Amino acid sequence: MASSRVDLDGNPIKPITICMIGAGGFIGSHLCEKLMSETPHSVLALDVYNDKIKHLLEPHTLPWASRIQFHRLNIKHDSRLEGLIKMSDLTINLAAICTPADYNTRPLDTIYSNFIDALPVVKYCSENNKRLIHFSTCEVYGKTIGSFLPKDSPLRQDPAYYVLKEDESPCIFGSIEKQRWSYACAKQLIERLVYAEGAENGLEFTIVRPFNWIGPRMDFIPGIDGPSEGVPRVLACFSNNLLRGEPLKLVDGGQSQRTFVYIKDAIEAVLLMIENPARANGHIFNVGNPNNEVTVRQLAEMMTQVYSKVSGEAPLEKPTIDVSSKEFYGEGYDDSDKRIPDMTIINRQLGWNPKTSLWDLLESTLTYQHRTYAEAVKKVIAKPVAS
């Protein structure tokens, strides 16, 4: 495996050590899995949790045991961080608060997590001449230009008004009291800082803008492996509703549009960035699937159908219910209207294209959700409520 790997230009790929911050999360767990099963690279996995990568860490007889090391640490205050970055060839920073329910209700934590806490990571990489892959977000684009046109304007159909391009599209956020944008704004500023370190101090960097990557292990099911009152991202919210046999909640009518990409397709793109530094350095990449666009309402309808297929349970007569954003997320929520990634740059630099249709990715993901959670949810529902 190690000797036969070549990069996109035919050069042999040397094994490297990667300092992966936030390795215990959704994306980190899939990236660790890929690196362990298909590459010779080593990972220093940093996170406050490791539940999602336990299967890669134990037992110690696993074939990759010598190539992955977990370090339980909080990057907010841990003096080991610089040493771990120095020991590595590449740092990948995934650590963040990145659930929209937190952006308007915990704006300070959101801004600290996505900007302040990332500062030392950028600084240590720059000072020690270490390459950095920093995870940003598609949310830095905010709203589309088209969303400001009159509802009946024909220009709304023109891709120039909605397709999001790394090097051309503006970042359009709402007013300051719409605290939803605290996350996007913090991510935008850290992107600018990384970019400036590249321009002024020669930092070798790549910035990734994920467009709604979804799949197994995303977030948590409230009351099962996360807080009962917690609000995860839409895949886990809708999975939770389906597992409990309750209607899926459509925020403000579910009219917002998203493109969803299968986590396993997206991880292929990250691996290409890791192994092709000459093609990836200095670039910002959209990583998404422009062919998988739906409104949130359509997503709910499709998930209802797919879940019925994989669980064998008939769908509810009324599978969705409308809720206002104020009721669901609280004061200060706002939304991105539409997110279609332009794929020119990632295509040109890395030749990457997503493969999996929305139906197929939902089928494998909901099969996982049903297998992992259905029994536990049934038990919780069956428990009599204490009076």
Ligand SMILES: NC(=O)c1ccc[n+]([C@@H]2O[C@H](COP(=O)([O-])OP(=O)(O)OC[C@H]3O[C@@H](n4cnc5c(N)ncnc54)[C@H](O)[C@@H]3O)[C@@H](O)[C@H]2O)c1
């Ligand atoms: N999943 C997506 O579709 C998506 C979309 C846009 C952007 N992103 C970005 O990708 C990155 C990873 O996202 P994810 O979906 O895997 O989220 P996640 O919440 O599953 O993973 C983040 C991980 O970072 C860890 N972490 C947070 N703060 C930390 C700290 N101070 N010290 C140590 N560890 C810390 C968390 O414990 C968690 O395991 C984030 O930066 C996010 O903003 C993801």
Ligand SMILES: O=c1ccn([C@@H]2O[C@H](COP(=O)(O)OP(=O)(O)O[C@H]3OC[C@](O)(CO)[C@H]3O)[C@@H](O)[C@H]2O)c(=O)[nH]1
């Ligand atoms: O029960 C629900 C939950 C959510 N919605 C609506 O679905 C849309 C998507 O919501 P979600 O996936 O939670 O988050 P966003 O796409 O808005 O934001 C994420 O995008 C990338 C990332 O940066 C990290 O993943 C994050 O910020 C939205 O319109 C919700 O209102 C619903 O109707 N019902």
